[in-house]
Amino acid sequence: MSFNELHKATEQALTKAVDDICDEFYISDEKLQELTDYFIEQMEEGLNKQDATSSKGLPMIPSFVTGMPNGTERGVVLAADLGGTNFRVCSVKLNGDHTFQLEQMKSKIPDELLDDESVTSKDLFSYLSRRTMAFIKKYHPEYLAPNSESLPPLKLGFTFSYPVNQTSLNSGCLIRWTKGFKIADTVGKDIVELYQNELNAQGLPFVHVVAMTNDTVGTLLSHCYCSDNTDSLTSGDITEVAIGCIYGTGTNGCYMEEIKNIKKLPEEDRKRLLDEGKTHMVINTEWGSFDNNCKHLPTTKYDVEVDQKSSANPGFHLFEKRVSGMYLGEILRCILVDLHDQGVMFNQYRSYDQLPQRLKSPLELSSEVLSHIEIDDSKELAETELSLLQSLRLPTTFAERHSIQKLVRGISHRSAYLAAIPIAAILKKTNALNKRYHGEVEIGCDGSVVEYYPGFRSMMRHALALSPIGAEGERKVHLRIAKDGSGVGAALCALVA
Ligand code: BGC
Numbered sequence: 001m002s003f004n005e006l007h008k009a010t011e012q013a014l015t016k017a018v019d020d021i022c023d024e025f026y027i028s029d030e031k032l033q034e035l036t037d038y039f040i041e042q043m044e045e046g047l048n049k050q051d052a053t054s055s056k057g058l059p060m061i062p063s064f065v066t067g068m069p070n071g072t073e074r075g076v077v078l079a080a081d082l083g084g085t086n087f088r089v090c091s092v093k094l095n096g097d098h099t100f101q102l103e104q105m106k107s108k109i110p111d112e113l114l115d116d117e118s119v120t121s122k123d124l125f126s127y128l129s130r131r132t133m134a135f136i137k138k139y140h141p142e143y144l145a146p147n148s149e150s151l152p153p154l155k156l157g158f159t160f161s162y163p164v165n166q167t168s169l170n171s172g173c174l175i176r177w178t179k180g181f182k183i184a185d186t187v188g189k190d191i192v193e194l195y196q197n198e199l200n201a202q203g204l205p206f207v208h209v210v211a212m213t214n215d216t217v218g219t220l221l222s223h224c225y226c227s228d229n230t231d232s233l234t235s236g237d238i239t240e241v242a243i244g245c246i247y248g249t250g251t252n253g254c255y256m257e258e259i260k261n262i263k264k265l266p267e268e269d270r271k272r273l274l275d276e277g278k279t280h281m282v283i284n285t286e287w288g289s290f291d292n293n294c295k296h297l298p299t300t301k302y303d304v305e306v307d308q309k310s311s312a313n314p315g316f317h318l319f320e321k322r323v324s325g326m327y328l329g330e331i332l333r334c335i336l337v338d339l340h341d342q343g344v345m346f347n348q349y350r351s352y353d354q355l356p357q358r359l360k361s362p363l364e365l366s367s368e369v370l371s372h373i374e375i376d377d378s379k380e381l382a383e384t385e386l387s388l389l390q391s392l393r394l395p396t397t398f399a400e401r402h403s404i405q406k407l408v409r410g411i412s413h414r415s416a417y418l419a420a421i422p423i424a425a426i427l428k429k430t431n432a433l434n435k436r437y438h439g440e441v442e443i444g445c446d447g448s449v450v451e452y453y454p455g456f457r458s459m460m461r462h463a464l465a466l467s468p469i470g471a472e473g474e475r476k477v478h479l480r481i482a483k484d485g486s487g488v489g490a491a492l493c494a495l496v497a
Helices: 003-025 029-048 111-115 121-139 191-201 215-226 267-275 301-310 325-341 367-374 379-392 398-430 448-452 456-466 470-475 485-496
Strands: 074-082 086-095 100-108 154-160 164-168 171-174 207-213 240-247 251-258 280-284 441-446 477-481
Touching: 003 325, 003 398, 029 398, 029 456, 074 121, 074 485, 086 121, 086 485, 100 121, 100 485, 111 121, 121 191, 154 191, 154 485, 171 191, 191 207, 207 215, 207 485, 215 240, 215 251, 215 280, 215 441, 215 485, 240 398, 240 448, 251 398, 301 325, 325 367, 325 398, 325 448, 367 379, 367 398, 367 448, 379 398, 398 456, 441 448, 441 485, 448 456, 448 477, 456 470, 456 477, 470 477
Parallel strands: 074 154, 154 207, 240 441, 441 477
Antiparallel strands: 074 086, 086 100, 164 171, 240 251, 251 280
16 A cells, blocks of 8 residues: 555544444434433432432532522622632622622642642631631731631632532531542531531631532522523523523532422421421432443443543543533543554554654643634634644644544533533423423533633533523523622522521
């Protein structure tokens, strides 16, 4: 075979291999229907099952939040927010007219707290308390001055974006870490207690952690507070804020469920709440854990590899590992290494060992790089070439870049289509689209993927139209970006605590 013939054969083999992978990532209309129905089944099972900790099903965790703000709430409270990348301490002033002012100090979580296996809970919560101290020094120094005893305690709402088996508004034990953390001795411990103990130890006993909330619950509450609950498109019709959700480093969502359906709540709690006139409670679905048994979730060999080799929680949060920002780049990285192994890409490297180090390093390729490749329309995909050189030190041919762009689009398409499933399922289960005359609903969304990934929201909308809610249902859904959800939401929780 001549060099040209060989080159052509390799390109054909590459195209075939890439098309096969893209076929595997394709979510058909039937699959959307099947997954939505299964999601509803799993929600119902999760609401009945007592134990959210060991189950491989949907955790469906009661949040003990039983009412929604209406925008008239007023007051100044502290909020702290531990996510996958940053820790924030904020002082939130709610003005009672849907608006707020927020002062914050944000710090990147030090790598050693995420990577070092010997880190303990004490290390983590002492770090959080030191950051809280820095915030108090700057924004509430009066509490550190002599004679500060007469000042009222400072209430703090804590947004903790990990699965917690919540037992009241301000108590609950960590079920397991997700995203990057691996600190083993936090699992099973009460998060509020850990934080409060360290605040006391740092000399901040006047800071009272009065509420703990998941970031999705915060997003739902803050969206309710900020939204004036009308939709300009329907000339003033009242819309319901039905779901709070995150598509960022991780993914998850929450919604209001009727208390009578939350069978996992102890009978006496349910009765007491109903007697107090409470009818609904926010449920944190922890949908990142949807179908951990992979009964219906599409699963490629790359998904297995990401779960088993690259993630800190193998066997759990398998839906998240197909959808969220932490993993989209990793899926692509695993595919590229495999295509090299098949001999159809990067043939200048004779063996795996010779590949650029970054291409061999788990979680090295960020989803942000994929977002640039997704929409690259430059000549010969020159921007993709630069992105791959910068992020992975990986030189590419035009044919390789063309294939990589196809793969990126296949991965993001699957992610967005899967992302629509919980929304369709919750809307269908709660009958939210038929509740009022028009049945319009708002979905408060936060997170880098839904906010910044090009085309993500419009792909989600396509999927919603193909899902059981249909095109008519999809038209009633308003996906809204809810900014600062975790800070304002935690503050709202703390205010009512
Ligand atoms: C966590 C959720 C969180 C979501 C978004 C997931 O990994 O389990 O509790 O809401 O990430 O931050």
